[in-house]
Amino acid sequence: MDGPQKPSDERPGASGEHSTQPMSPPRGLAAARKAAHLLTEGVRGLLISPGQVLACVSSLAVATCLVTLFGSFGSVAVDALERAGNRAHVIIYLKEQVPSDRVNELMKTIRGRPDVNDVRYLSAGEDRARNAALLPRDLAASLPPGEIPGQHCIEVGFGDASGGAPDVVGLTAFLKKIEDVDVVAEPPVGAARIRAAAAAVRFGRLALSLLAGLLLLSTIFFVVGTLTRTMERRRDEMNILRLIGATDAFLKAPLYIQGIAQGALGVLAGAIAGVFIVSAANSWLATELAVSIRLPTGQGLLVPLALLAGAGVGGLGAFIATSRRLP
Amino acid sequence: MPAVEIDSVVKRYPNGTEALNGLTFNVEPGEFVYLSGPSGAGKTTLIKLLLRMEKASDGDILVFGKNLKALRRSSIPFLRRNIGVIFQDFRLLQDRNVFDNIAVGLHILGLSRREVKSRVEGVMFDLGIDRYAGAYPPMLSGGEQQRVAVGRALAMQPALILADEPTGNLDWELSSEIVRLFESLNRRGAAVLMATHDRFLIEAFPKRTLLLNKGFLIEDLKPQGAGTAGTGTTGTGTGTGTDLGESGRISADGDD
Numbered sequence: 012m013d014g015p016q017k018p019s020d021e022r023p024g025a026s027g028e029h030s031t032q033p034m035s036p037p038r039g040l041a042a043a044r045k046a047a048h049l050l051t052e053g054v055r056g057l058l059i060s061p062g063q064v065l066a067c068v069s070s071l072a073v074a075t076c077l078v079t080l081f082g083s084f085g086s087v088a089v090d091a092l093e094r095a096g097n098r099a100h101v102i103i104y105l106k107e108q109v110p111s112d113r114v115n116e117l118m119k120t121i122r123g124r125p126d127v128n129d130v131r132y133l134s135a136g137e138d139r140a141r142n143a144a145l146l147p148r149d150l151a152a153s154l155p156p157g158e159i160p161g162q163h164c165i166e167v168g169f170g171d172a173s174g175g176a177p178d179v180v181g182l183t184a185f186l187k188k189i190e191d192v193d194v195v196a197e198p199p200v201g202a203a204r205i206r207a208a209a210a211a212v213r214f215g216r217l218a219l220s221l222l223a224g225l226l227l228l229s230t231i232f233f234v235v236g237t238l239t240r241t242m243e244r245r246r247d248e249m250n251i252l253r254l255i256g257a258t259d260a261f262l263k264a265p266l267y268i269q270g271i272a273q274g275a276l277g278v279l280a281g282a283i284a285g286v287f288i289v290s291a292a293n294s295w296l297a298t299e300l301a302v303s304i305r306l307p308t309g310q311g312l313l314v315p316l317a318l319l320a321g322a323g324v325g326g327l328g329a330f331i332a333t334s335r336r337l338p
Numbered sequence: 339m340p341a342v343e344i345d346s347v348v349k350r351y352p353n354g355t356e357a358l359n360g361l362t363f364n365v366e367p368g369e370f371v372y373l374s375g376p377s378g379a380g381k382t383t384l385i386k387l388l389l390r391m392e393k394a395s396d397g398d399i400l401v402f403g404k405n406l407k408a409l410r411r412s413s414i415p416f417l418r419r420n421i422g423v424i425f426q427d428f429r430l431l432q433d434r435n436v437f438d439n440i441a442v443g444l445h446i447l448g449l450s451r452r453e454v455k456s457r458v459e460g461v462m463f464d465l466g467i468d469r470y471a472g473a474y475p476p477m478l479s480g481g482e483q484q485r486v487a488v489g490r491a492l493a494m495q496p497a498l499i500l501a502d503e504p505t506g507n508l509d510w511e512l513s514s515e516i517v518r519l520f521e522s523l524n525r526r527g528a529a530v531l532m533a534t535h536d537r538f539l540i541e542a543f544p545k546r547t548l549l550l551n552k553g554f555l556i557e558d559l560k561p562q563g564a565g566t567a568g569t570g571t572t573g574t575g576t577g578t579g580t581d582l583g584e585s586g587r588i589s590a591d592g593d594d
Binding site for chain 1: 415431451
């Protein structure tokens with residue numbers, strides 16, 4: 012066989028003689044180069060249908076934002092109700108002549124009950140101060156100190172050590188039977204009701220979070236749609252690549268990269284928007300209502316979790332799309 | 339070891355049509371073979387079988403000693419990396435420039451940027467399309483597009499080139515140019531199997547010719563005086579032949 016004249020300085024590169032095998036670089040290095048190339052191709056895929064990609068990212072962001080808000084705002088109601096539940100108490104007004112050692116004995120007896128959380132003694136002065144705090148400031152200031160009632164008492168907080176609702180009726184009946192007790196002031200709302208309400212709110216929050224999660228899951232189909240569109244636009248290219256030796260993995264990788272990038276972008280944007288809204292609401296709630304919202308997770312974990320969730324949604328979308336439509 | 343061994347190959351489609359009927363022949367490394375015959379003779383089917391786009395119903399096809407019947411699906415891409423394929427309709431990526439079209443297969447091999455650049459520039463230079471590196475296929479003539487398609491195959495440095503009617507859409511001048519390009523590739527050591535029904539082209543550039551009709555191998559014609567494969571028998575149609583010029587450039591008319 013005649014060999015061609017070897018090109019000299021003028022010819023760039025050197026394709027030279029044909030070898031029987033295509034020259035292959037070391038496996039690790041080749042894989043790294045392929046990965047870099049596929050990453051570029053994946054990013055390129057984002058630009059094929061920018062409108063659709065934007066719609067997909069936006070829908071993911073909205074869904075994630077809703078998940079964050081549902082989770083966060085639900086905690087306000089739960090907190091408020093739990094706080095109210097924990098603060099529900101019965102006040103036992105003691106007869107004036109009850110001595111302190113008898114008071115201590117009484118407190119010990121009451122504390123021994125499983126449905127009692129805490130027991131606190133208030134002197135007549137402390138009770139008066141508390142009553143004054145309940146009155147409007149102007150009124151409290153205008154009244155002479157002796158006009159505001161005050162009586163030494165024991166404040167009994169309901170507990171739920173057993174995990175169940177406290178037996179308010181039973182506890183009240185027990186307290187009423189104690190000899191040195193003057194009056195038992197029952198709570199305006201039973202702790203059991205408060206805790207039941209808290210449980211309902213907790214359930215509501217869970218239900219809303221599940222709904223938001225489902226919404227997030229449904230956005231997978233936006234990812235699938237976008238990737239399907241990309242595959243349709245690149246069908247010829249993929250067929251050509253197949254004919255010249257591209258593996259399935261080589262064809263799928265850019266689509267996975269595209270899906271994961273879309274998912275991560277959307278979920279991260281939604282999470283950041285959610286945190287921003289919660290933070291803005293927090294400052295208002297703290298000023299106006301003295302409550303604050305807890306985020307479903309700590310803020311430090313939010314970004315990695317959002318990226319992970321986004322990558323999961325995008326990856327799942329890419330898996331569905333490539334399983335069904337890869338040329 | 340032959341580049342291609344075809345042994346009693348039958349291709350039968352589900353509707354009962356037999357596209358190939360007991361085909362048997364070999365193609366040696368460095369050999370240039372025409373696959374000729376009228377439409378429906380089975381030329382394209384055979385190329386599809388060699389690329390393992392389809393499976394033979396019966397018989398054996400060995401490419402570089404590997405039996406395609408026993409080849410797992412996951413191994414097909416690695417077989418194809420040794421085969422350069424060129425189509426009548428060029429099959430170029432319309433949204434990629436000439437450089438990227440030629441480089442596309444090299445990324446599959448995981449070559450470095452420098453190596454890709456070096457190979458692509460070398461191939462473009464050889465084919466005389468280096469000045470079109472940044473141009474897109476729609477901006478090129480049919481002949482130039484086919485050169486790009488040849489470049490894509492050449493850049494992979496395949497040991498076997500399959501060309502399915504590569505001159506089907508081209509006029510005589512361009513067709514001659516393409517065959518000369520294949521001759522140059524052939525002289526570099528690649529076996530070439532080119533499907534064509536262009537009788538004039540075969541006469542102008544005589545090579546071993548496998549004549550098919552209705553799936554049967556009718557004749558295995560060897561040109562007079564052409565002994566061994568890969569001799570790069572030059573065409574007589576223009577009297578100039580294809581050659582690498584002083585600069586190493588492949589040119590249709592001998593110099594660029």
